[in-house]
Amino acid sequence: MLLIRCPYCEQDLPELEFRNAGEAHVVRSGNLVAESDEDFERFLFIRENPKGIIYERWRHIHGCGRFFNAVRNTVSDKFLMTYKAGEKKPESLPGDAK
Amino acid sequence: MPQSYRLQGKGRLTPAKGLRFSFDGKHYSGLQGDTLASALLANGVHLVGRSFKYHRPRGFLSAGAEEPNALVTVQRDAARKTPNVRATVQELYDGLDAHSQNRWPSLSFDVGAVNDLAGSMFSAGFYYKTFMWPKSAWKNVYEPKIRAAAGLGVSPDQPDPDHYSARFAHCEVLVIGGGAAGIAAARAAAESGLRVILADEQAELGGALRFESGASIDGMDGWSWAQEAARSLAGMPNVRVLTRTTAFGYYAQNFVGLVERVSDHLASPGGALPRERLWQVRAKRVVLATGAIERHLVFAENDRPGIMLASAARAYLNHNGVAVGRNVGIYTAGDSGYAAAIDLKKAGAGVAAIVDLRDNPTGALVDEARSLGIEINHGRAVVRTAGKLRVSSMTIRPKNGGAERTIAVDALLMSAGWTPSVHLFSQSRGRLAFDAESRRFLPSDYAQDCVAVGACNGTETLEATVAEASKAGEQAAKAAGGKTAKAVAPKVDASESWAGGMVGSGPGAGPDDTVKAFVDFQNDVTAKDIRLAVREGMRSIEHVKRFTTNGMATDQGKTSNMHGLAIAADALGKEIPQVGLTTFRPPYTPVTFGAIIGHARGPLFDPTRRTAIHPWAEANGAVFEDVGQWKRAWYFPRQGEDMHAAVNRECETVRKAAGLFDASTLGKIEVVGPDAAKFMELMYTNPWEKLEAGRCRYGIMLREDGFIYDDGVVGRLAADRFHVTTTTGGAARVMNMMEDYLQTEFPHLNVWLTSISEQWAVIAVQGPKSREIIEPLVEGIDMSDGAMPHMSVREGKICGVPTRLFRMSFTGDRGFEVNVPADYGQAVWEALWAEGRKHGACAYGTEAMHVLRAEKGYIIVGQDTDGTVTPSDAGLDWAIGKKKTDFVGIRGLTRPDLVAKGRKQLVGLKTKDPNVVLEEGAQIVADPRQPVPMTMIGHVTSSYWSQNCGRSIALALVAGGQGRMGETLYVPMPDRTIEVEVTGMVFFDEAGGRLHG
Known part of the structure; x- marks a missing residue:
């Protein structure tokens, strides 16, 4: 069971309290109706599924209830960092981001 | 019966309480502190099982958790039958009743042993190659027969009456293994005052000190030192010592699973104690002090009862005071065999001879053995043994060939050397490296905050072990934030070494293909099976493992993996590290399902949700159905009524008079704030801004892909307050989706969301008399049609308690839903019921609710829709705000496939024969005469007998359905083809007048 840091509670808490909510930084257009089929396809269906660093959303569903973003290495299953929803994708990553 | 192999004045158990026990119905005696194995050995019993495949007689190989052979069934009563218990681990208690396994008709005469004679047929891969045709016979004939003939114990056939407990624990330092290394590490870490947990699988701490007669620490013999240390550790408030506790799994971020056997060693556990306790420990640092396991030697017929590991015989002798034989042979590849021979000789047991694979062994132990007059045959190998149900002789010859000689023995001890127990380290995802000199895999790169010490780290002497462990304990505490003085390592006065040995097959294992030289005792894998696997093309050790099943039994190859690997490497002409190591996976030793499940069984397996009105429904004879976790009243049968009759009566009564229905399970969400209407506009397809306070609207929620996600009636209580209802099953996911959008996509909106599903009990009162039933109980609400038309909501009081009173209908008749605080739910229900009785109302359940809504063509999301249905498909185009520029799903709705012609659309179906009720899920075709497989154009989603319509009714998704009226x-159907006519979805009161009047 992983420990996940909730950036709102500022605590490392067991995975049981959290739920994954899919890839992060998938931006919903403010003018969705005007989007081309291609752009909408990218928004709705296309996901990275990387081997290595993934930016993903989690919800502290059995805690504060907040959605936040996390950077995780899908190979080692290690969380490199978490940050609040709405914050920019971090430019540099701490620790063993290979 | 006398314990004739118990030596007077030997071991640590005497004077101890005598215990009685039985094995295969025969009664024996033993001592408190024995294991089942040591007690049987005290009585001269070596034969305890039959092997998995060949049904060969087997005895004890070990004195610990690595035991592959001595698996028995321990029975307390009819329900408490535990199969596959390792007799070497099971502690003896008075009255213990154990039985051997995998034999018929008896252990000493087993018909299945014919497999052994036909052994040349049963080579590796035999089953794969032989039982291939016909394909279906594998499932029906071959597999059941093979499983009956091969195998281990029989599963108990009654529910487990014991209970199992579970705990979470946190500590700064978790020490796994309570031998000299673990004790030293725990003592050093505990000095810091931080929380330390020390777990060991045995009943007492001590590890290898149990059998090592040559260890002395701090002026005491090794075992006494360990017991003294255990007492002082247990007395420290910051230390928890868990004995009989196996660390079975090492998971992410130092999360370690331990299972504590709480009462398996007690004669009468009583009901209060759990049988086992699962500990889920999160540690800042972990110290692995898991020791090493002795390997057997691989030679022909190395599996007869009486042939065991040298260290096991020492444990039985030095701890239990039991000699495993009176004329014991020793076959060794290192010093460990000598230590056993010396202990036995000194204790007065006869030692026949030592056979040493080494050419010129030297050293103190060799000298001592020689000075005790023990015969030493160096440069020689045991190539064969004899003895039917117990070993009777060993045949030796020079290891490179030469004259054979047979020596009579009644037990034969083996030591090929020691394998570090790196299982947990490997589970932690640490990387192992092969040490070519010692021919061992040792911890190399750490993946987690842990450290391996002592034998599992390849450290060879007791001095080095306790020094390394003390330092590791101190550093672990420091790293975890503790302050500690420099730990003083225990002073080792005398020590044994476990260096040396060999891996792979000995000279007595071939290379010919005729002998059975066992590598893996539990799965009956021999050296020739592994060579055969290589000859047949297996190159990866993972393939060799799966082809031969080496290391795949319940002991997970604790004694066999290294031998198997070395034999495969030899056959491949490669070095061991080039062949690689199989993966270590949890659990380290078998864990019961009970321990993993803990309290989560029976009613505690999944929460059961009951509404506030549940007790009334129960008292009034309701039959319940499960809807998710909810118990919902399904129907209320009266005397003599079956379900059909009850539902028909309920449906008729609602339309003629009225009915009361418990709708409390509906999901309810309060959407509040200055931007509440804006938020609703974005979450639902409908327009909300212009909905007046006090009015309701049926809302549809889509996913971004344009498909229906949920629906429900929404009441606007005030400009900034909506009372949203959802489907029963959708409550949690709708709330989650709303929160998701509010927090991440629409954070600029000033809105609060609150789940109020459980705060309000909901009583639906439906039918022409509904207003008359409610009105007398209500204060402050004008319920007249003019003041409170269909689809409106009012706040006021009912029976003196607050209510949100909705006028809405899921039946098509005049109807209301009375929301009251859940605590008052049953009281208000009873008051309404009393009023209802005056008007001929009934209570109705979910089945009647389904029929009534289907009569009106009201859909149920999840039944009539399946995640690929758009509002247009469901005939709900009208619910989409045409002028809206954004809502969740707006863009998805315009995807090419969602606007294409020929989509499946919801329609009504009427069977040509009104008495025939379709099956839900049945497929629909246009032409019944077409060849199979037919082109299916849709399926039935809802189907009922409608008493009110006097016929069957159905809803269906049909391709292009709205154009097929x-x-x-x-x-x-299997027995006939049913003709149906496509109709509209409304079967009753098509004009809809009853809603208003």
Whole structure:
């Protein structure tokens, strides 16, 4: 069971309290109706599924209830960092981001 | 019966309480502190089982958790039968009743042993190659027969009456293994005052000190030192010592699973104690002090009862005071065999001879053995043994060939050397490296905050072990934030070494293909099986493992993996590290399902949700159905009524008079704030801004892909307050989706969301008399049609308690839903019921609710829709705000496939024969005469007998359905084909007048 840091509670808490909510930084257009089929396809269906660093959303569903973003290495299953929803994708990553 | 192999004045158990026990119905005696194995050995019993495949007689190989052979069934009563218990681990208690396994008719005469004679047929891969045709016979004939003939114990056939407990624990330092290394590490870490947990699988701490007669620490013999240390550790408030506790799994971020056997060693556990306790420990640092396991030697017929590991015989002798034989042979590849021979000789047991694979062994132990007059045959190997149910002789010869000689023995001890127990380290995802000199895999790169010390780290002497462990304990505490003085390592006065040995097959294992030289005792894998696997093309050790099943039994190859690997490497002409190591996976030793499940069984397996009105429904004879976790009243049968009759009566009564229905399970969400209407506009397809306070609207929620996600009636209580209802099953996911959008996509909106599903009990009162029933109980609400038309909501009081009173209908008749605080739910229900009785109302359940809504063509999301249905498909185009520029799903709705012609659309179906009720899920075709497989154009989603319509009714998703009105379609069933007519979805009161009047 992983420990996940909730950036709102500022605590490392067991995975049981959290739920994954899919890839992060998938931006919903403010003018969705005007989007081309291609752009909408990218928004709705296309996901990275990387081997290595993934930016993903989690919800502290059995805690504060907040959605936040996390950077995780899908190979080692290690969380490199978490940050609040709405914050920019971090430019540099701490620790063993290979 | 006398314990004739118990030596007077030897071991640590005497004077101890005598215990009685039985094995295969025969009664024996033993001592408190024995294991089942040591007690049987005290009585001269070596034969305890039959092997998995060949049914060969087997005895004890070990004195610990690595035991592959001595698996027995321990029975307390009819329900408490535990199969596959390792007799070497099971502690003896008075009255213990154990039985051997995998034999018929008896252990000493086993018909299945014919497999052994036909052994040349049963080579590796035999089953794969032989039982291939016909394909279906594998499932029905071969597999059941093979499983009956091969195998281990029989599963108990009654529910487990014991209970199992579970705990979470946190500590700064977790020490796994309570031998000299673990004790030293725990003592050093505990000095810091931080929380330390020390777990060991044995009943007492001590590890290898149990059998090592040559260890002395701090002026005491090794075992006494360990017991003294255990007492002082247990007395420290910051230390928890868990004995009989196996660390079975090492998971992410130092999360370690331990299972504590709480009462398996007690004669009468009583009901209060759990049988086992699962500990889920999160540690800042972990110290692995898991020791090493002795390997057997691989030679022909190395599996007869009486042939065991040298260290096991020492444990039985030095701890239990039991000699495993009176004329014991020793076959060794290192010093460990000598230590056993010396202990036995000194204790007065006869030692026949030592056979040493080494050419010129030297050293103190060799000298001592020689000075005790023990015969030493160096440069020689045991090539064969004899003895039917117990070893009777060993045949030796020079290891490179030469004259054979047979020596009579009644037990034969083996030591090929020691394998570090790196299982947990490997589970932690640490990387192992092969040490070519010692021919061992040792911890190399750490993946987690842990450290391996002592034998599992390849450290060879007791001095080095306790020094390394003390330092590691101190550093672990420091790293975890503790302050500690420099730990003083225990002073080792005398020590044994476990260096040396060999891996792979000995000279007595071939290379010919005729002998059975066992590598893996539990799965009956021999050296020739592994060579055969290589010859047949297996190159990866993972393939060799799966082809031969080496290391795949319940002991997970604790004694066999290294031998198997070395034999495969030899056959491949490669070095061991090039062949690689199989993966270590949890659990380290078998864990019961009970321990993993803990309290989560029976009613505690999944929460059961009951509404506030549940007790009334129960008292009034309701039959319940499960809807998710909810118990919902399904129907209320009266005397003599079956379900059909009850539902028909309920449906008729609602339309003629009225009915009361418990709708409390509906999901309810309060959407509040200055931007509440804006938020609703974005979450639902409908327009909300202009909905007046006090009015309701049926809302549809889509996913971004344009498909229906949920629906429900929404009441606007005030400009900034909506009372949203959802489907029963959708409550949690709708709330989650709303929160998701509010927090991440629309964070600029000033809105709060609150789940109020459980705060309000909901009583639906439906039918022409509904207003008359409610009105007398209500204060402050004008319920007249003019003041409170269909789809409106009012706040006021009912029976003196606050209510949100909705006028809405899921039946098509005049109807209301009375929301009251859940605590008052049953009281208000009873008051309404009393009023209802005056008007001939009934209570109705979910089945009648389903029929009534289907009569009106009201859909149920999840039944009539399946995640690929758009509002247009469901005939709900009208619910989409045409002028809206954004809502969740707006863009998805315009995807090419969602606007294409020929989509499946919801329609009504009427069977040509009104008495025939279709099956839900039945497929629909246009032409019943077409060849199979037919082109299916849709399926039935809802189907009922409608008493009010006097006929069957159904809803269905049919390709292009809305353009097929009046068309005849067909529903092919196994016994007949049913003709149906496509109709509109409303079967009752098509004009809808009853809603208002």
